[in-house]
Amino acid sequence: NAGVTQTPKFRILKIGQSMTLQCTQDMNHNYMYWYRQxxxxxxxxxxxxxxxxxxDKGEVPNGYNVSRSTTEDFPLRLELAAPxxxxxxxxxxxxxxxxxxxFGQGTRLTVV
Amino acid sequence: AQKITQTQPGMFVQEKEAVTxxxxxxxxxxxxxxxWYKQPSSGEMIFLIYQGSYDEQNATxxxxxxxxxxxxxxxxxxxxxxQLGDSAMYxxxxxxxxxxxxxxFGQGTRLTINx
Numbered sequence: 001n002a003g004v005t006q007t008p009k010f011r012i013l014k015i016g017q018s019m020t021l022q023c024t025q026d027m028n029h030n031y032m033y034w035y036r037q038x039x040x041x042x043x044x045x046x047x048x049x050x051x052x053x054x055x056d057k058g059e060v061p062n063g064y065n066v067s068r069s070t071t072e073d074f075p076l077r078l079e080l081a082a083p084x085x086x087x088x089x090x091x092x093x094x095x096x097x098x099x100x101x102x103f104g105q106g107t108r109l110t111v112v
Numbered sequence: 113a114q115k116i117t118q119t120q121p122g123m124f125v126q127e128k129e130a131v132t133x134x135x136x137x138x139x140x141x142x143x144x145x146x147x148w149y150k151q152p153s154s155g156e157m158i159f160l161i162y163q164g165s166y167d168e169q170n171a172t173x174x175x176x177x178x179x180x181x182x183x184x185x186x187x188x189x190x191x192x193x194x195q196l197g198d199s200a201m202y203x204x205x206x207x208x209x210x211x212x213x214x215x216x217f218g219q220g221t222r223l224t225i226n227x
Contacts, residue, residue, distance in 0.1 A: 031212055042116070042217030050113075050212050090157060094213050099145055099164075101215060101221050103157040105224060 002026050006091050006104035013081040013111045021076040021107050023091030030096040032074040033058075034066065036087040037106075043090060049074055050096075081111045114139045116204050116218035123223045125194050132179070133189040133221050135204035141165075143209035145186040148178065151201040151220070160202075163187060164209065191223075199225045 007022045019050060025032065030051050035043035035058075045058030049068040063085055065077040074093075091104040115138040125131040137146065148160040163171040163178045171178045179188040187206075191198055204218045 007210055033214065034217075035217075040219075042205075042219050043215070044217070045214050048214055056212075088155065092157075092215075099147075099162045099213070100159050101147075101213070102159075106153075106155050106157075 004088060004091055004093055004102050004104040005043035006089075006107050009105065010108050011110070013039045013078075013109065015081060015083065015111060017081050018077070018079050019081070019109075021078070021091075021109075022088055023074045023076065023093075023104060024072050025074075025093040025102070026072065027093060027095065027102065028071060029102070030071070032068065033092045033094075033101070034074070034076045035092065036060065036066070037090065038087050046076065046089075072102040078109075083111050085109065086111045114141070114144070114206055114208070114216040116206055116216055118204055118218035118221050120221045121219075122139060123221055125225055126221065127164075127196060127225050127227050130190060131194050131198075131223065132190045133191075133202050133204075133223065135187045135218060136188065137185050137206050139203075139206065139208075141208045141210075145207050145209055145213070146178065146180065147205040147207060147215065148176070148187075148189045148208070149203045151196075151203065153200070157203075161189070164196055194225050196225050196227060199223060 033048045034046040047066040089107045146163045150158040207213045
């Protein structure tokens with residue numbers, strides 16, 4: 001059981017470039033989330049999904065897009081990267097009715 | 113809106129001592145959950161313990177217990193018999209029970225266990 005898998009683990013982007021952070025889970029969880037963690041801070045919710053085809057904004061959605069075409073995958077798209085998007089990104093999933101969120105290992109993104 | 117406050121940026125404790133990490137929260141939800149996560153220097157998020165707002169007993173998981181005081185809106189984490197491996201960042205978080213369980217995190221407390 002792999003749990004929640006994020007790729008890549010590290011990435012350096014130039015200002016204005018775009019990229020997709022991949023997230024996949026093999027636990028058949030309905031709920032999936034993207035959080036970002038800035039240095040010395042707690043995690044903040046970017047986007048979330050309660051099931052395939054359904055996504056919604058979190059606290060800090062500007063500059064990002066998501067899609068949920070399958071239960072397993074929840075990619076996060078950065079368009080026109082900015083230095084303010086330098087952060088560690090975590091994907092997480094939860095089974096409906098459950099309480100424990102399972103987190104991926106994180107993606108450390110630097111925009112220069 | 114929900115808010116989590118962790119007022120201790122750093123804590124230093126001797127090995128084998130007990131330690132309490134503070135967490136206060138604010139919410140207008142009637143049903144909510146409170147969580148503690150550990151983040152070691154390797155960066156992953158490790159779930160430690162959960163307390164539901166309607167649970168009458170304080171949650172316990174091994175050496176971890178959650179001191180839940182609903183009237184004071186506090187959810188402190190108590191680690192008994194601390195170990196060197198407990199050195200990490202600790203985050204308190206909360207979510208509504210109904211719906212998508214979106215987590216709201218505090219800023220964290222860096223715990224250092226001294227030998």
